[in-house]
Amino acid sequence: MAVSSARTDLAHDGPFRVVRRDGSVSPFDATKISVALTKAFLAVEGDAAATSSRIHHLVAELTARVETSLRRHATTDAVHIEQIQDLVELTLMRGEHHKVARAYVLYREEHAKARDITPVEPDPAYVDWARVERVVAEAVAGIEDVSAAPVLAEAKRNIYDGIGAGELATALIMSARTLVEQEPNFSYVTARLLLDKLRGEALTYLAGEPRQAGHRELDYPGYFRAYLRRAIELDLVDRELATFDLDRVVAAIRPERDLDFGFLGLQTLYDRYFLHHDGTRFELPQAFFLRVAMGLAIREDDREARAIEFYELLSSFRFMTSTPTLFNSGTTRPQLSSCFLTTVDDELSSIFQAYKNNALLAKYSGGLGNDWTPVRGLGAHIKGTNGQSQGVVPFLKIANDTAVAVNQGGKRKGAACAYLETWHIDVEEFLDLRKNTGDDRRRTHDMNTANWVPDEFLRRVEADADWTLFSPDETPDLHDLYGTAFSDAYRAYETAADRGEIKVFRRVRAVELWRRMLTMLFETGHPWITFKDPCNLRSPQQHAGVVHSSNLCTEITLNTSLDEVAVCNLGSVNLAQHVTPAGLDTEQLERTVKTAVRMLDNVIDINFYTIPEARSSNLRHRPVGLGIMGFQDALFALRLPIASAEAVEFADRGMEHVSYYVIAASADLAAERGRYASFEGSLWSRGILPIDSLRLLADAREGDALDVDYSSTLDWEALRARVRATGMRNSNVMAIAPTATISNICGVGQSIEPLFQNLFVKSNMSGDFTVINPHLVRDLKARGLWDEVMVSDLKYFDGSLGRIDRIPADLKALYATAFEVDSRWLVDAASRRQKWIDQAQSLNLYLDAPSGRKLDELYRYAWHKGLKTTYYLRARAATSVEKSTLRGTDGKLNAVPTVPVLETIGDTALACRIDDPDCEACQ
Structure with a gap:
């Protein structure tokens, strides 16, 4: 069983130190792992195993795997003894030595009971424990169902004589994230502890001497000015940003939004997005959002007002631009296209x-x-x-x-x-x-x-x-x-x-x-x-060329030729931020979409083009792709099971409103800035909107080869007339990308995806992260059903509620996982969305027990339903949550990742892992 991994380098190839339970430190010794493994095999196979060459070679191989994993994922040269033991257990499970793993687990439990585990009180000489308590108290403040005590208790276990400031910060983060599987809100606690580490890292770097500041102590406006000066000195940020009215811009910073991140989101930003020098991060979250916003507003007439408008949208998680824009906006090489x-x-x-x-x-x-x-x-x-x-x-x-x-x-x-x-x-x-x-x-x-x-x-x-x-x-x-x-x-x-x-x-x-x-x-x-x-x-631009392919994630459908390289500029509306229990907040959605379209249109003019064919194509046609994410979260808020006619109807009506507002916003920009150069002759110029182009496909299909819904609720005739008269700023305006990474940042489900599992480990380039469905946990708490037994049941049943008897039927339906849902429901919802979209959607399909007949029926069904593209096929045969502890699974900070969710099994693996790091280019 080969485990997919985005990392092949070793984080540490030097000597390790092992932190023992009493706080003492000793050199790492791989032979002790071999001894423990041998004892476990002896317990299962008897004394004959001691002389078996097979067992000898197997123990050597497993020991090497443990050490390799340890070095690959560690971020410091010190690792706790229990984390090594967790990895030994995991390695046995992955090797399918289940009986031996069980013997090893029992061995650990017996010795844990026998030990008198007395936490080592930290020595004030090398740990400022008063500050540790303040930091943890600030991290848990205002968050329901969490407290400082378990974090501090776990931290004491990991503190040793001579621990550095960075290792102490890491120890606090690791201590909090071990609690996530029991209480999802500890994800926010962990994020705040990471934020404290980031603040210390950034302030120390900018000041040139050790600095610390709590969340309330930080002077964000003063910090931002120092950060911007240093980023410009390092040639990381465009000098033009310093010519903004900084007094006006920094007054709009919302420091409290630093506290809105879950651990996965902030760790992702920390690892891959924040500006750094020689590996030291010095860009804080709100500085990051403001840098991106200023970069996108750099050519606006009132730059400051637009930068504030853009910042407000990004920092509130109502809308997020794609990863290239987040990486490069405001920098000296603003390649912002996806x-x-x-x-x-x-x-x-x-x-x-x-x-x-x-x-x-x-x-x-x-x-x-x-x-x-x-x-x-x-x-x-x-x-x-x-x-x-x-x-x-x-x-x-x-x-x-x-x-x-x-x-x-x-x-x-x-x-x-x-x-x-x-x-x-x-x-x-x-x-x-x-x-x-x-x-x-x-x-x-x-x-x-x-x-x-x-x-x-x-x-x-x-x-x-x-x-x-x-x-x-x-x-x-x-x-x-x-x-x-x-x-x-x-x-x-x-x-x-x-x-x-x-x-x-x-x-x-x-x-x-x-x-x-x-x-x-x-x-x-x-x-x-x-x-x-x-x-x-259905392409609005069929007068100007031919769509010869889609893109990396199958949502872009633009013309290409030898002279033109198609470019698309992406961003996604967070649908979860635009619903209430009463339904879709259409007024807020309209405001969000209008600003988002302006941001995406700005990308085209600001963009750094690496080849001339891309520049000429993008400036001539000006395509953008506004999509959505958090669809499943929106359904949870509305209490709609994804496998229901009501959910399909919501997909239809929600996308209808997005489509209407996007087209209207592009028409507004055409009135303000001019229509795109190749507008004449397009479907837009003929008053044919995406909903109308569905008839063109029906005319080309024979008989009953197209089975689609044509219903609508908004005043489309008025919009048609406006588009014909005013024109469009952008040749294409909608596409639903996978949003694997930006959804993590916003803390919602990706794109239009169904719930994968209610409890699993998400793997991406930042590491492995325990993910529990917080909506489910809130419901279970309200009904008195959330306890350690429920956590154990969720692990055992791979995050599925179907076979947990005490879960009420309504919750089983609402929180049904992707493999429990007939994918035809997903195709039906996609078909309803597709009628409103001028490009396409990244649509993953799921099959619980694949067969040739099921595959044939599903993909022909997608064709009959008028879909333009499909994306990955995922099947349960390639997935499982291992029945071992999820303790210590989160993030790069963790020395020993444990439970990867999806694994490749020989030549029969079905598609990529959920959130495969290789599938994020659109995000």
Whole structure:
């Protein structure tokens, strides 16, 4: 069982110190782990295990795993003895030595009972315990159901003679996060303790001498001025920010919002977003939000007023821009765009230019979608050499390695997705790219892949007809055709092949190819299934080009050509901040959307473009992609189970309002700033809005191939007239991205995702974090059901309520997890949203017990429901919460991570882990 991990470097490769329970410190000795493991095997297998070579080698292997994990995840050179023992237990569980692990657990419990555990009182000579108590008291202040006592008691266990200030701060954080699984509100306590560490780190760095300040003691305006001066000196921040009226701007800072973070959100910001120098963070949360806001307002007429408006939206978590914008806004290299889509031509110069473009775009955090369909297939004639082509696959291997080499400044891996149309002669080899077997020179283990599927293929699947594969050098116009024009040309090429006029082609049974596509999706998670015709037939920009692919996360559908690299600029409205128990707060939503669209439009003009094709395309068409996140949290607030007609209706009405407000906001900007250059001839210019373009798809589909809802509630006719008269500032305005990272920052569920589990460990590039559904915990507390037994039950049943007898039926329905929900409910909700969206949605699908029939039915259902794209397929077979302690699982600060949620099992792993760090480029 191979555990997926975003980290391959060792955090510590030097000597370790072990902190014992009495506070004493001794050198790390791996032989003691070997002895403990041997005793555990002896307890299970008897004395014969002592002389068994198998056991000897197994113990050595397990000991090495423990030490490697310890060094990989530790952040200091001192580790507590119990954390090592936790890791030994986990290693046994991962190795499926369950009986031995149980013997080891019993051994630990017996010795714990036998010991007289007396906390070591800290020596005032090396610990300012009075300050520790003040810091913890401040951390728990105002938070329900938490207290300082357990944090202090746990901290005393981890304090040792000679502990440094940084290690002491880490010890407090680690002490608080061990309590999260029993009480979710300790996540806020842990975040505040991390915040105290960050304040000390930042103030000390700026002052040049040790400084500490409690939350109420911090002079935020004074700090911000010092921070900005230093950031400019280091060439990290644009000098233009210093020309703002700082008195006016800093007066808007809301220091109390530093306390709104959960641990996962703040740790993510700490590890990857805050400005730092030589590894020392000196940017505090509100400074971070204000820096981003000022960067986005830098070209506004009243810069200060707009910066304050933008800051208010970001710091309240009502809206969050994508990760590249958060990384780079206000800096000296403001590459703020999220996604780049390219088309690769069938020439060596174009192919190698594509590699260079990928590298330049990925360098500053861009996610890539590459259309490789024009490249001729295996066996096609090469006129220049009178030879035969090796096909597209060898070139994809180089693209894969480029993505690995350019790792976005060390902040996250380069990320790309290759798209290929289903008629390409190399499609069957393309399907195998992510397999773990076969010729590794023809595999792309690090690059995502996606099928670009025309409607004609699905019609033939349903008719059980043949399908013909071609090389694009002999059928060049198929790449640019869609709808009935594609079908007519495709059939004409089939006839030409029958006459012997086409040299490279192959006939397959459409159902067999479809089955293989779904089989590879099941086995490797790739290629994803995306639909060419809905993306083009409903594109507002079909007069200006063709959508040849989507992006890395399948939500962007923009035109590409050899001259234009499509760019999209993303951000997401936090839907959870816009609902009350009474329903959607439409007035606040309208205000949020109007400001958000302005922020995204500003990105286009401020942006640092690394290649000219991206700059010219973005300035000409000005696309943005406003999406949503926290959908599941909104349903919890409304008490609506996700598997219900009411939830589907909420998805419809909620997206209708977002769509209306986004289009209206872009029209307002057109009146103020001018319409985008290619507006004339677009669907917008003809008064055809996204809801209207649904009819264009219906006209192109035959019979009952489209099953969609056309209902609406708002005054769309008035908006149509306004758009025709005023124009639009942006060619495209909506797209729902996965929001894996920015949702963590805001403390809500990502994007439109269903609840994964009610208790699990979230793994990302910042580490492993215990996550408990706080909505569920509040309900269980209200009904007197939250206790240690419930925590144990949630672990045992993998975060599911279904088999916990004492949970009432209404809570089981409300808090049903992703694998307990029929994915057709998710498709239904997505279909209702899609009618309002001019681009697409990152839609993950879940199957509890996958089968060929279920996969076939689900993906054809998605096609019939008018979806443009789908994203990952996730299946329970690749997931589990281990039945061991979750103590000590949170974050990079933790020396020993324990429970990763999703693991890869050989060649049959289904898709990526939840919150796979490799899938965050849009976020």
